[in-house]
Amino acid sequence: MWCGGQQRWHWAAADSALALALLGFGLLGTDLAGDDQPGSRPVDAFCRVLIVVAALALLARRRAPATVLAVVSVATTTYLVIGYPYGPILLTLLVAVHTVATRLPVRPAALATGGTFVLLLTHVFVSLGPASGWTAVLPTSAWVVVPFAVGVVRRVNREAAARTRAEEARSRAEQARRQTDEERLRIAQEVHDVVGHGLAAISMQAEIALHLLPKRPEQAETALTAISRTSREALDELRVTLGAVRQGAERGPVPGLARLTALRDRLAGAGLAVELRVVGDPRELPAAVDLAAYRVVQEALTNVLRHAGVSDAEVTVDYRADELTVEVTDRGAGAGRAGTGPADDEIGHGLAGMRERVAALGGRLTTGPRAGGGFQVHAQLPLESAA
Numbered sequence: 001m002w003c004g005g006q007q008r009w010h011w012a013a014a015d016s017a018l019a020l021a022l023l024g025f026g027l028l029g030t031d032l033a034g035d036d037q038p039g040s041r042p043v044d045a046f047c048r049v050l051i052v053v054a055a056l057a058l059l060a061r062r063r064a065p066a067t068v069l070a071v072v073s074v075a076t077t078t079y080l081v082i083g084y085p086y087g088p089i090l091l092t093l094l095v096a097v098h099t100v101a102t103r104l105p106v107r108p109a110a111l112a113t114g115g116t117f118v119l120l121l122t123h124v125f126v127s128l129g130p131a132s133g134w135t136a137v138l139p140t141s142a143w144v145v146v147p148f149a150v151g152v153v154r155r156v157n158r159e160a161a162a163r164t165r166a167e168e169a170r171s172r173a174e175q176a177r178r179q180t181d182e183e184r185l186r187i188a189q190e191v192h193d194v195v196g197h198g199l200a201a202i203s204m205q206a207e208i209a210l211h212l213l214p215k216r217p218e219q220a221e222t223a224l225t226a227i228s229r230t231s232r233e234a235l236d237e238l239r240v241t242l243g244a245v246r247q248g249a250e251r252g253p254v255p256g257l258a259r260l261t262a263l264r265d266r267l268a269g270a271g272l273a274v275e276l277r278v279v280g281d282p283r284e285l286p287a288a289v290d291l292a293a294y295r296v297v298q299e300a301l302t303n304v305l306r307h308a309g310v311s312d313a314e315v316t317v318d319y320r321a322d323e324l325t326v327e328v329t330d331r332g333a334g335a336g337r338a339g340t341g342p343a344d345d346e347i348g349h350g351l352a353g354m355r356e357r358v359a360a361l362g363g364r365l366t367t368g369p370r371a372g373g374g375f376q377v378h379a380q381l382p383l384e385s386a387a
Contacts, residue, residue, distance in 0.1 A: 015059055018095070023055035026088040033087035040085035041128065050079045054092040061099045066112050072096040073116040080123035093120075094147045101151025102158075109148070117144045202227050202270075256290035257282075257317060263298060264315075272305050273312040280319030289381045292357045293317070293326045296365070299354050300328035300377040307332070310374075323363075324381045331374035354379070 027048060034043050041047075054075040061068045076093045080086075097116060100109045120140055206227060264274040285293070297315055304313045310332040318325040351367055354377070358365040363381040370376045 011062055015061060019055050019058040022058065022088065022092050022095070023052060026051040026055055026092065030085065030087040030089070034085040037085040041083035043084065047079065047082075047084045050075045050084075051089050051092075054079075054089055058092065058095060058099075061096065062103065065096075065100045065103045066108070069096045069100045069112055069116060073119050077119050077122055080120070081127055083128040090143050094143055097144055098147040098151040101148045102155045106152060106155075109152070113144055113148045117141060120144065202231055255294050256287075257285070257294055257297075259294060260297060260315065260317070263294075263301070267301060267305065270305060271311060272301065274301060275312065275314045277314065277316045278319075279316065282317075282319055285324060286383065288361055289324055289383060292361055292363075293324055293379065293381060295357060296354050296377065296379045297326055297328055299351075303351075303377075304328070304330045304332065304375075323383055326379050326381075328377045329370060329374060331370075331372075351377075 030043050030047065030051060034040055054072045057068045057071040057075070072093050073096070076089055079089055093116075097113055100112050103109075104112070117140075120143070121137065124137060124140060260276055264276055267274050297317075301313060301315070304310065310330050313328060313330040316325075316327040316329075318327075354367075355365045358379050358381060361381055363379060365380075366376075366378045368376060
């Protein structure tokens with residue numbers, strides 16, 4: 001794309017070439033036109049001056065189209081009133097009218113063109129050569145109306161194209177903004193899951209350490225070691241997640257079901273024993289399904305750790321032919337416990353985040369109290385659509 005200086009130079013060069021071409025054609029062609037119009041006034045020096053003035057005025061047609069049209073109209077009308085032969089000077093008038101129609105709004109362009117037409121009609125009735133009479137009105141109007149109409153059509157088409165380009169640019173900008181917002185929401189959800197789980201485990205381990213410190217300080221060291229390990233793992237995972245927003249950052253591996261064992265061990269240090277059952281043959285999953293399944297289990301176990309008031313939970317991962325199901329159950333306080341009942345669905349981020357993850361992959365998430373007591377989180381993730 002040209003910069004402003006290059007574009008102005010291109011326009012100036014094009015206008016200069018056009019003006020010089022019309023000037024040369026006018027000076028050479030007027031003599032030939034006079035030979036075919038024996039009743040016209042002979043071409044003389046003043047005739048050539050008018051041709052030069054009209055042609056060179058076009059050099060400024062982009063900067064001052066209305067002024068150029070006025071100069072060309074006066075020169076052309078004077079030329080015709082004196083009685084010089086119809087010739088190439090009319091082409092100069094045609095270019096000036098067309099320029100006004102393409103570069104000015106329709107109303108000012110129409111007024112300027114109407115003034116030119118009225119001025120040009122002068123030679124029909126007042127002429128030092130043979131008077132043309134009413135029969136010349138139609139041919140004279142053609143030199144004004146036709147270039148004006150063509151110029152208006154070009155202007156309308158150019159403005160329509162510009163509007164289309166602007167709308168496309170706005171659409172692309174809106175799409176980019178929407179994609180950016182979606183990426184931010186995705187990263188915020190990842191950060192929520194990572195930080196929420198890590199802090200819940202650390203909080204539980206810290207309470208254990210505080211409880212053991214006065215009576216059995218040697219066992220408190222185990223809880224403090226677990227806090228150190230959990231915080232380090234959470235920070236590593238958070239660093240990987242936030243690396244996605246740093247330009248050029250290397251992205252680490254995305255968490256998946258392969259890390260459930262490490263998650264179980266980490267929660268065991270926080271006082272929550274997790275029984276992990278795998279049904280079917282474990283296999284490589286689509287990255288989106290693998291991540292979503294891991295996050296559902298992580299968030300569900302975090303809720304158990306925070307709110308259930310129990311020391312154990314069960315996780316079942318079922319590899320089926322066309323879908324993956326994960327289920328997290330506990331025997332805690334059930335639907336009435338804080339953070340896991342309907343209120344969490346409406347105002348919290350935990351269950352809502354899980355539901356959004358699963359729904360985005362075309363799956364289904366069900367949560368609620370179990371018949372025998374406790375709470376259950378069950379997610380079904382289709383594999384074909386995700387793949």
